[in-house]
Amino acid sequence: MIDDAWEPPPVLLAVDLVILTLRDAHLRVLLVKRGIDPYEGALALPGGFLSHAGEGIDTAARRELREETSLDANTLHLEQLGVYGTPGRDPRGRVISVAYLAIAPRLPEPVAGTDAADASWQPADHVLAGELNLAFDHRQIVADAVTRARAKLEHSALATAFCSQTFTIGDLQEVYEAVWGISLDPRNFYRKVQKADGFIVPAGTEQRTTVGRPARLFRAGPNAHLSPPIVRPVDP
Incomplete structure (x- = not known):
């Protein structure tokens, strides 16, 4: 009522x-x-x-x-x-x-x-x-x-939007570290990025560095969703 x-x-x-x-x-x-x-x-x-x-x-x-x-x-x-x-x-x-x-x-x-x-x-x-x-x-x-x-x-290719048209894996890692607020192991991060199908593709050129080997350049790949996802590590 x-x-x-x-x-x-x-x-x-x-x-x-x-x-x-x-x-x-x-x-x-x-x-x-x-x-x-x-x-x-x-x-x-x-x-x-x-x-x-x-x-x-x-x-x-x-x-x-x-x-x-x-x-x-x-x-x-x-x-x-x-x-x-x-x-x-x-x-x-x-x-x-x-x-x-x-x-x-x-x-x-x-x-x-x-x-x-x-x-x-x-x-x-x-x-x-x-x-x-x-x-x-x-x-x-x-x-x-x-x-x-x-x-x-973790689930999308958003990070590539914060990089230049061509970028290194290190550049991409800096984006993840800034948003996630943690430091990432470079080798482990590289491995996860490479496993994500269509996330990034080689740009066919290299970026000269002052020391060591030249860094490979990449560009954003065709896939907007990451499979498998790049999961944020637990805070140390």
């Missing part, structure tokens, strides 16, 4: 965006410095509320990215990461946030806008270690996003 006096609870819908890239051989996350309360002056993920009742969630995510960082969301592949709605996560009331993830190479410097006082690429490992305090529950969202990114490197 429905109580005639029942009213739906007030709930606000928001979007948060985790944009990851590699810069200076480190995995970095796009953060903004909040220019308004709550948490004015604190670092946070770009995002915000839907602008009106008729705005789609995907549309809101792309709009917020453009407004707060000036990055063109049309050049990024945004995918839904998760829904975050723990009571008390936002002091303004009951806020449900749909988080989005994008992982892309060679992203430009962001430019802050609207309610963001600044925007910058920050080391993801500093966020995970608690060295950077983020507003709301954004540290947890970043942690979930990094976990997703690490899994993507």
Whole structure:
């Protein structure tokens, strides 16, 4: 039986965006410095509320990215990461946030806008270690996003997108080490890469080095999914 006096609870819908890239051989996350309360002056993920009742969630995510960082969301592949709605996560009331993830190479410097006082690429490992305090529950969202990114490197050829058109196995290993946050044994990594069918193919040339033998060059292969996957080793 429905109580005639029942009213739906007030709930606000928001979007948060985790944009990851590699810069200076480190995995970095796009953060903004909040220019308004709550948490004015604190670092946070770009995002915000839907602008009106008729705005789609995907549309809101792309709009917020453009407004707060000036990055063109049309050049990024945004995918839904998760829904975050723990009571008390936002002091303004009951806020449900749909988080989005994008992982892309060679992203430009962001430019802050609207309610963001600044925007910058920050080391993801500093966020995970608690060295950077983020507003709301954004540290947890970043942690979930990094976990997703690490899994993507296990099962997809995403890592080659962060390399030049031709690259060495060492270049590829640096990408995996940056995203996974661990050091890898070169021989073991080489063996795993070679076993992944269609992951990389020889480029037919070599890269001269100052010492030792010239390094073989490769390019991205035809397969987008790795079989067998390159599984992340357990942290030492």
